[in-house]
Amino acid sequence: MVACLLMSLVLLSATVAENPAVVADQLDGREKQLENLYADYWRTEYQIAMGKHNLSSRPIQEEIRTVVSDDAFLRDLERTSFSDPLLQARRKLFLNEAVYTRITNNPALTAVVEQITQQENTIRYKVGDRQLTRAELTDVLAHNPDRKLREQAWRATSQITAANGERIQNAIKLRNQLARKYSSELFSTFLLHRKGMEVQTLFEWFEDIRTQTEPEYQRLLDRMRRELGIAKIEPWDLEFYFSHFTNEFESQKFSTKDGWSKAKELTADLGYSLDPVEMHIADLSFPGAAYPVLYGREVKILANRYSGTYFYDRLLHATGHALHYQMMAEPSFLLRNNYAEAMDEGMAQVIALMMYRPEVNTKLFALTPEQASVVGETYRLKTFFTVRNTIADSLSEFEAYADPDQDPSAVYNRIHAEYLGVDMHDAAVWAFNPMYGSDPIYLESFVVGEMVAHQIQHKADQEFGKNWDKRAGAYLKTSFYSHGAAQSMDSLMRRGTGEPLTPRYLIHFLQHPSEQTSFRNRGTGAGKKAIE
Ligand SMILES: [Zn+2]
Numbered sequence: 001m002v003a004c005l006l007m008s009l010v011l012l013s014a015t016v017a018e019n020p021a022v023v024a025d026q027l028d029g030r031e032k033q034l035e036n037l038y039a040d041y042w043r044t045e046y047q048i049a050m051g052k053h054n055l056s057s058r059p060i061q062e063e064i065r066t067v068v069s070d071d072a073f074l075r076d077l078e079r080t081s082f083s084d085p086l087l088q089a090r091r092k093l094f095l096n097e098a099v100y101t102r103i104t105n106n107p108a109l110t111a112v113v114e115q116i117t118q119q120e121n122t123i124r125y126k127v128g129d130r131q132l133t134r135a136e137l138t139d140v141l142a143h144n145p146d147r148k149l150r151e152q153a154w155r156a157t158s159q160i161t162a163a164n165g166e167r168i169q170n171a172i173k174l175r176n177q178l179a180r181k182y183s184s185e186l187f188s189t190f191l192l193h194r195k196g197m198e199v200q201t202l203f204e205w206f207e208d209i210r211t212q213t214e215p216e217y218q219r220l221l222d223r224m225r226r227e228l229g230i231a232k233i234e235p236w237d238l239e240f241y242f243s244h245f246t247n248e249f250e251s252q253k254f255s256t257k258d259g260w261s262k263a264k265e266l267t268a269d270l271g272y273s274l275d276p277v278e279m280h281i282a283d284l285s286f287p288g289a290a291y292p293v294l295y296g297r298e299v300k301i302l303a304n305r306y307s308g309t310y311f312y313d314r315l316l317h318a319t320g321h322a323l324h325y326q327m328m329a330e331p332s333f334l335l336r337n338n339y340a341e342a343m344d345e346g347m348a349q350v351i352a353l354m355m356y357r358p359e360v361n362t363k364l365f366a367l368t369p370e371q372a373s374v375v376g377e378t379y380r381l382k383t384f385f386t387v388r389n390t391i392a393d394s395l396s397e398f399e400a401y402a403d404p405d406q407d408p409s410a411v412y413n414r415i416h417a418e419y420l421g422v423d424m425h426d427a428a429v430w431a432f433n434p435m436y437g438s439d440p441i442y443l444e445s446f447v448v449g450e451m452v453a454h455q456i457q458h459k460a461d462q463e464f465g466k467n468w469d470k471r472a473g474a475y476l477k478t479s480f481y482s483h484g485a486a487q488s489m490d491s492l493m494r495r496g497t498g499e500p501l502t503p504r505y506l507i508h509f510l511q512h513p514s515e516q517t518s519f520r521n522r523g524t525g526a527g528k529k530a531i532e
Contacts, residue, residue: 023080024087030067035333037064042291049302050282053121058110065105068098093334103178112171116437119163120285125156133283135305142243154236161431168437173404188401191441195341196489202444205503206391212507217384221421235422242382245374250308253365263319270473277322281305286434288314290321295328295336313352320351327477330484340489342445346452347480353453359466384510392419393433394443454505459497
């Protein structure tokens with residue numbers, strides 16, 4: 001990039017400035033080409049995730065790279081200044097997209113990433129004499145009362161590290177080399193800047209969340225020891241602990257086959273229609289996803305074959321993404337496609353959070369007030385674990401990019417032991433997180449997305465009360481779901497909620513048990529039976 005800029009400065013003095021109208025036309029044309037290529041890309045990725053492992057999106061990624069890295073056009077674009085602020089914003093996005101694509105669509109890198117993903121899609125985890133898919137393994141960890149089996153399942157997650165660990169390390173080194181060449185930054189720093197965030201601010205938010213929730217988290221670990229009747233909490237107890245409360249009614253009230261009709265019912269209350277969105281359930285190597293094939297016109301969802309509340313949580317999260325892609329009303333492809341990622345995660349989470357509200361779940365899932373209280377409080381406790389775990393995942397990744405020669409397992413285990421308060425037993429489980437291979441420097445957006453969602457939820461409650469109706473839906477659409485990259489995350493949050501983005505509402509949620517006492521005073525009867 002530095003070399004490229006210098007060259008264009010030299011040329012600038014020798015040539016006449018471009019006609020802005022001509023360059024704007026060319027920009028239009030290239031954005032349309034990109035829109036079609038990305039539509040092919042997402043359709044192919046969707047097929048691959050559905051099990052067509054012989055397909056590849058690499059040829060399309062190569063075509064995308066050709067369209068955005070045409071040196072002659074980039075020179076023209078760099079030399080042109082537009083008076084229209086939207087055109088000027090699109091110009092900046094295109095130039096950034098060129099650098100980004102040169103890095104991430106580098107043929108050597110996409111080849112490694114494809115190998116990583118293929119391995120993740122095809123691996124079966126050996127537990128005893130059984131061969132489990134990722135979804136089945138996750139289910140054992142979350143729901144199986146046999147503690148020895150859970151330990152085996154947790155240790156089995158290291159099987160993907162044996163297969164993929166070295167490849168992921170190679171991808172990290174390659175991304176750093178490419179970022180140094182094209183942006184003169186570390187890959188992690190370049191990517192975070194592209195998403196409109198600063199490393200310093202992000203790490204401050206992480207630290208605020210960790211320190212302000214630490215006493216409550218320690219109390220939670222005490223409580224887990226007491227309720228599970230064990231002296232030491234192990235990594236294979238965490239997911240299970242947060243899932244066992246609802247075991248008695250979960251399968252009955254949260255049936256997988258009703259998933260899509262419940263999602264439609266929930267969003268219809270807000271005045272939204274999911275009819276144009278296509279949804280399939282499949283065995284996936286990731287929790288689920290929404291695909292913005294063509295914004296506003298063709299949006300697809302894949303839900304993983306999970307069960308119970310976790311199935312609904314992930315489905316509704318994907319639904320939130322789909323609503324964003326469906327309602328996006330920006331005037332050009334780059335303005336649609338370059339939304340701030342953490343905003344998008346926040347909008348997805350706003351919908352997922354709804355299922356934990358008694359105003360919603362007593363009606364939608366016919367829960368009794370006691371069951372609603374258990375679901376809400378279990379979710380709050382589980383969020384403690386997931387937020388701290390995701391911060392640890394994200395910090396481990398930033399460390400890996402800062403010094404790729406460190407042992408990734410040692411770094412990961414040190415940080416996770418600190419954030420989760422458990423011994424990681426020197427097990428090389430880090431590569432079980434599929435984000436490290438295929439979606440680098442994305443994890444922080446889940447945490448920031450939680451901050452966004454709780455802040456938006458707080459504002460909507462203030463304005464419309466806890467029973468959100470079509471007016472709340474209209475507010476969410478106007479302030480958030482219709483927006484892409486024309487406004488920054490900071491500006492959207494200020495305009496939409498009246499204050500800058502803050503971790504305060506997430507921290508407040510984590511610190512405050514729900515009002516109902518039935519959950520906390522619940523005897524040891526049914527609860528004990530479920531965890532034996
Ligand atoms: Zn998401």
